Amino acid sequence: MELTVNSVSCTVQSPPLTSLLNVLREELDITSPKAGCESGGCGACTVLVDGQPRRSCLTALCTVDGAAVVTVEGLGTPEDLSRVQQAFIHHYAAQCGFCSDGMVVAATAYVNAGGSDDTDAIREALAGHFCRCTGYVKILEAVAAAARGDELDIDSTASSANNTYVTIAGAES
Amino acid sequence: MTSTAAVSMPSSEAEAVAAVTEQPFATVLAGGTLLVPQHTLGQVAVERAVWLGRAEMDGISRSNGRMTVGAAAPLAACTRLDAPVGPCAANIGDNEVKAQATIGGNICSPAPYGDLRGPLLALGAVLRWADPDGTHTGGIADFAASGGARPGMLLLDVAFAVPEAGSFVALRRHHTQSLTAMSVSAVRGADGAVTIAATGAAPDACRLHAAEAVLAGGGSIADAAAASVSDADPYDDALASAAYRSRVLPVYVGRALEQLGA
Amino acid sequence: MKVVGARLPRYDGVGHVTGRTTYVDDVRLPGMLHAAALRSPHHHARITHLDTSAAEAMAGVHAVITHADVPLLVYGHLSGGGIPGDEPLLAKDHARYRGQPIALVAADTVDIARAACAAIDVGYEELPALFDVRLAFDDDAPVVNDAFGNWYDQYEGNLDVRQIRKGDIEAAFDAADLIVSGVYRTQSQEQVPLETQVCVAVPEPDGRLTIHTCTQAMYFSLGVVCSHLQLPMSQVKMVGGTVGGGFGGKVDTASDTLTALAAQKTERPVKWRWTREEEMLASGNRGPWHMEIIDAVSRDGWILGRKMLTIHDAGAYGRFSVYGVTKHSFHHTGAYTIPNLHFDGYVVFTNRIPTTAMRGYGITGLSTAIEVHAERVARELGMDPYEFRLKNANRVNDTSPNRIPYEDPSTVEVLQSLASATGSELSDDLRAMTRDQRSADMLPDHLAAQIGSGGGH
Known part of the structure; x- marks a missing residue:
């Protein structure tokens, strides 16, 4: 079967019922989609299939023969980060990082579809994505910033909502 | 990785029926949201599978006041239908799951999945399915009595009269991945009669005849709600205890009927 | 300062968002x-x-x-x-x-x-399996752990219970105007x-x-x-x-x-x-805790003494539970200073997954018990819960259950911030309170003996 993964054409040998997650991770060694639950429950394996976010662990290879698949590696590189990737760095939205691959992919689909910075709309779009570290606030801020087209600076993190960080030394910034 | 099962990809309903009903029986792959993870984790053995994605079984059409939904229609498309089906479909899974999961797969999934059996029971929906003996039609209960989801059976579509009004309420946690512990669907037909069905009140979806009778006799919503427990067969599972189910059923029946404007 | 107060990017941020x-x-x-x-x-x-x-x-x-x-x-x-x-x-x-x-x-x-x-x-x-820690001590209970039986029995070499004894607990209960007891049980959590x-x-x-x-x-x-x-x-x-x-x-x-x-x-x-x-x-999860608290309280809102029994469900094996109960015992007064203590804590084995750390090992469920109990005591006294808490709040050189003087307890400021954030009115006295060492009205006789000498841990 044929797949175009991150703009590269691939002929894959895995059996047709193999999950797209296992095709990507185990046959093609593309490790950004994570096997968090392998049951569609956590969102960490999310990739774009023909532009739409899909759970790669729920997707049998035979159902995406000929499709264009994009993982987070295909969205941007360290030298050329996408807007959503920049926003995740600037807004401190990745903590342990294990959910970030799927989260960035789903957020990219949301922004590409013209999604707004409305918090409820972002929550709805990312509803299937678990993050156990951040409490989601930073993720919502990052996606909103990307949706608005905020100017982003990956060399510093964003200030928090009330615009102050109180540090242990009592200094504010 | 996993089994090397062959997958056939029929390009019409007739081809799909032939592929599913021939011996040895094949496993049906629709959206894959249940089958693929079970297969990956080695929980099901699949010798041969039939994928419905190219069989043109995903249509949704309306004619003469009846809605017909192909078994392979994704839940995302079903969310656009009127209550009770639309809100019930919207209540299942997150966006990515809804884009992939199908109405047929949902109907064929065992409890605590299979939420749509509730609304479809309330609507008096007619299912059409094929097996080695031919094509059959019947309601949700008839389908279950015929053996329900089983090897060699292919659910084809589901049809129902568009109701005058419908409502759907569900008991579950806020998160999209949470399973629904209980739901109540209410429908007012063209003749004005109200039908009510629940999931989570009994081991499978059930009609609430006693509550319907109270309404038909001119009784109040409160009286109908109170009567609903007589049709329940509450049970314990990880989502809710039998006692809790008994306690909340009238509350949800009341809410569904208020939403309906009964 | 180049770091404190600066908004530095994560060193691993780029890797996390690019799949690297x-x-x-x-x-x-x-x-x-x-x-x-x-x-x-x-x-x-x-x-x-x-x-x-x-x-x-x-x-x-x-x-x-x-x-x-x-x-x-x-x-x-x-x-x-x-x-x-x-x-x-x-x-x-x-x-x-x-x-x-x-x-x-x-x-x-x-x-x-x-x-x-x-x-x-x-x-x-x-x-037969044992799931309820309260049944572990019964003569006919199934025996779970080959090394220890149904509860850990080698604290300090030969004790089957983690004990804290501080002050004169019987005198505290004799002097009490009110005794408030409660049982608190928290569940396991993955x-x-x-x-x-x-x-x-x-x-x-x-x-x-x-x-x-x-x-x-x-x-x-x-x-x-x-x-x-x-x-x-x-x-x-x-x-x-x-x-x-x-x-x-x-x-x-x-x-x-x-x-x-x-x-x-x-x-x-x-x-x-x-x-x-x-x-x-x-996989190891946060264990369930069974906690019984009995407080001796004076009419004017001092906690004179606390008796506490804790039974920790370790699951089938000890893992870190012996440490968890010890840490729990050191914190069993929470953010409050209680001079007379009698604490017994058991590590009990059941036929459940061995339990382990999770975010505040031994403390999180305990805090729930302590705070719910504080609320109940305040209500029984007819006293404002903030006043009750602030009065008993840990202050500099108050001592913990294991007699360590607190150097920098933040309870007073935390409670004041909480009141402010939730729109609860505090009296001028309570608003002016600081963490400084107790004196005058805040140092009644029964708290004098427990004051530490400073110097900290």
Whole structure:
């Protein structure tokens, strides 16, 4: 079967019922989609299939023969980060990082579809994505910033909502 | 990785029926949201599978006041239908799951999945399915009595009269991945009669005849709600205890009927 | 200052958002095998026989590891600290909890490994299981733990209970105007890291082992692995990296030891990644706590004394629970100063998953009990809960249950901020209160003797 993964054409040998997650991770060694639950429950394996976010662990290879698949590696590189990737760095939205691959992919689909910075709309779009570290606030801020087209600076993190960080030394910034 | 099962990809309903009903029986792959993870984790053995994605079984059409939904229609498309089906479909899974999961797969999934059996029971929906003996039609209960989801059976579509009004309420946690512990669907037909069905009140979806009778006799919503427990067969599972189910059923029946404007 | 107060980017941020960060499951090595575990389907059972020959004969299976392969079968996570070992790496004669590993298979693929697990012939004789800590002390209770029985009995060498005794508890209760008691029970909780337990172990040409580990506790794990395998620490290289979430659950050495043993036995790299179901059902979780509190209180709102009984559900084996209950005992007055104490804490074993750390080990459930109890005492006194809390709040040089003077207690400021944030009015006196050492009205006679001399820990 044929797949175009991150703009590269691939002929894959895995059996047709193999999950797209296992095709990507185990046959093609593309490790950004994570096997968090392998049951569609956590969102960490999310990739774009023909532009739409899909759970790669729920997707049998035979159902995406000929499709264009994009993982987070295909969205941007360290030298050329996408807007959503920049926003995740600037807004401190990745903590342990294990959910970030799927989260960035789903957020990219949301922004590409013209999604707004409305918090409820972002929550709805990312509803299937678990993050156990951040409490989601930073993720919502990052996606909103990307949706608005905020100017982003990956060399510093964003200030928090009330615009102050109180540090242990009592200094504010 | 996993089994090397062959997958056939029929390009019409007739081809799909032939592929599913021939011996040895094949496993049906629709959206894959249940089958693929079970297969990956080695929980099901699949010798041969039939994928419905190219069989043109995903249509949704309306004619003469009846809605017909192909078994392979994704839940995302079903969310656009009127209550009770639309809100019930919207209540299942997150966006990515809804884009992939199908109405047929949902109907064929065992409890605590299979939420749509509730609304479809309330609507008096007619299912059409094929097996080695031919094509059959019947309601949700008839389908279950015929053996329900089983090897060699292919659910084809589901049809129902568009109701005058419908409502759907569900008991579950806020998160999209949470399973629904209980739901109540209410429908007012063209003749004005109200039908009510629940999931989570009994081991499978059930009609609430006693509550319907109270309404038909001119009784109040409160009286109908109170009567609903007589049709329940509450049970314990990880989502809710039998006692809790008994306690909340009238509350949800009341809410569904208020939403309906009964 | 260049760092404090600066908005620095995460050093690993770019890697996290571009898929470049390498987690243990992303480690790829030529010839790597995959592992799967046979786990007990029973909460409590005697293992009557175990025959792995059919699994070993399967094509693609490279090793089937059982208790007989483990150089030191029984060890404990705190054995390095002198606590006797109680947990077999693989179940031998008994399975003490559902999900306990009995055998590990290393095979060409994870599917083959799972199929081989299913082919292992194992016989069980089910035994009555103990789930309720309150029944553990009964004469006819099922016996859970081979080393300790149903509760840990070697505190300070020979005590079966973690005790705190401070001040004169009987005098405090004699002087009380009011006695308020309550029982509080918290449930178990899985940490649910998005990355399940996972390990890649690699046999090196020089005979050493390299272990790619997801542990939160590198040197604990090194000690546990080397003890079970009876290797000097110089023979094992632990490679940490980015942990995909732990929240306490990866303090346990859950997968490293068996994966290392499989790599030794097969002389091939081996990966063992738990499924989500295994993570939920068999990895250490936050344990349940049973807490009984009885406070002696004066009419004007002082807590004169506290009697407390804690029964901690350790699950089937001790792991870190002995430490957890000790930490719990040191904190059993919470943010409040109580001069007279009588605390008894038991580590009780049940046929449940061994419990472990999670975000405030031993403390989180305790805080719930203490704060709910404080609210109840204030209500019974007819006193404003903020006033009650602030009056008893820890101050500089008040002493903890284990007699450590507090150097920088923040309770006063936290309560004042909480009142302000929730729009609760405080009196001028309470608003002006500081953490400074007690004096005048805030230093009644009964609190004088407990004041420490400063200098801290």
